[in-house]
Amino acid sequence: MHARVEIDVLVIGGAGIDTIVRVPELPLPGRETLSVEPIRSYVGHTGHGVTLGCHLLGLNAALADVLGNDAEGAQVVRLYDELRLPLFVTLHPSGTRRSVNLVSPDGRRQSLYDGRSTQAIRVDPALWRTQLRRTRHVHVSIMDFARQALPDLAASQCTVSTDLHDWDGRNPYHQDFARAADVVFVSAGNLPDDATDWIFVNGRAQVVVVMDGSKGSYVHARDAKPVHIPPVDIPERPVVDSNGAGDAYVAAFLTLWLDGHPWQSAAEAASIAGAWACGSPGTHTDLITAEELAARR
Template identity: 30%
Template sequence: MPARVVIAGPSSWNHLIVLDRLPEPVPHMQFAERAWHTVGGTSAGKALHLAGLGLGPRLFTPLREDEDGARVASSLRAAGVAVEPLRTEDTERHVNLMTAGGERVSLYVSSPSDPDPDDVARVAREVAAAETAVIDLSMLGLRLLESGALGETPLWIDLHDYDGSSAFHEPFVRAAEVVFMNDDRTADPWVLMQSCLDRGPRLAVCTRGAEGAIALAADGTRHRVQALPAEVVDTNGAGDAFMAGFLAAALGGAGIDAALEASAAQARVAIGSRHLHPVLDGIL
């Protein structure tokens, strides 16, 4: 039976290190305030939250048959995610240097290789049979869009810190039904969202950190939601949780305002844990 939601994109094994300040570009020594290993990756984050919301997503993600790949796959499966590993020469790994104030530098220790054409074809068939698909920014996502074999399945795409002009993002924007982004690289998120809608999506959503989030529909309707009070443990994955909360609510029939409220609640779940989702506290 086809999955209701298919997700295609990155998962990783991460080493998170919290410092009192990000390192200056000069030789020196710093002591970590705390550090831990965990599952990372934007697609893994969305899959974890959708699983927690009862959507049973199927995640197609590049994972090598190595120790790190096995850790990622087993952790996600224990959390209720149906993981379908794709062939790659390396499992993606990051070292994230962070501060308590939310600053972050992500060091990519290894990245997945270009996806195998047979894997792309297999994932494309699964996307075409799904009710909804999340296609994340990655070479896998790009190859899927280039395949032209995704059928009529609505595509939800997370543009992250999109600036409105990145050439790599362009095919993702044009293929999407719904786009998400943050306001890190724009002075006017309303203009940024409208520029996305002008290329095809029916809805654009922009997260604004402590200021909450806004959404713009193709008919020009504007929507807003405030961020919910929360004890911030770690901000990694908050945007993925937000998008998952919106998608789950929308698939349940919620309108934009109600979906934004569900998104804000789900983002609070993520930032209250040192992992992408608190379910991993009992696994890792």
């Protein structure tokens, strides 16, 4: 294992509450009322998924985030207390982020993301600065407030990663995050062919990982040909819900990479973790553990 520090991975931003609605099909049929399975809510969102995923894979992980002084924020705090995971919080009157995720029987999803978190939020930088001195790696969620941390990360000795999610290669909102990270994750869905080149030319990335769902993923290392990583099928865990699969992939990739494995090996392990996450309903309810991942590699 790599040499331990007090915090292996500090995640900045991205916790909230996911309400999961299992619908008969996507897109929804054009009826006024639909009968669905029981609607359930979970602590979720991308920052929480990466934090929890790294924790279950054996890293010392922590989350620094902006939450609301509300029932949803209290739910996040309770879970972190139960898990004994370090949580550093700034409270803001906009409230805790929320989303409603519609999930079809084949596991596809459509997320309705609460726009309250898109408003400009200024945060005391002590939220992350206090932790950087004892952190090895920082994963930055694309929350707007987290943009304020990027200059501090550039001046630190930490390596940095980010997940651009469904970036279209053009939206300027994502560009600061893309420039600032050593490892960039992004979804293939809306990504143009020239987007990975833009990241390498304009940023410091050493690798860009393009996640393409059931088609697998693609590892683009700087000055090297891209490598396709095939998808993984886990027969005993058929796909029921793709919520959290990308976060599980990111967590496993970072865990293997920080342990000294090459990019391709990290991506192969990450594919297993992503497939595992698709085999349980809800968001981040059953992410893969270090023991489970080792048994399948």
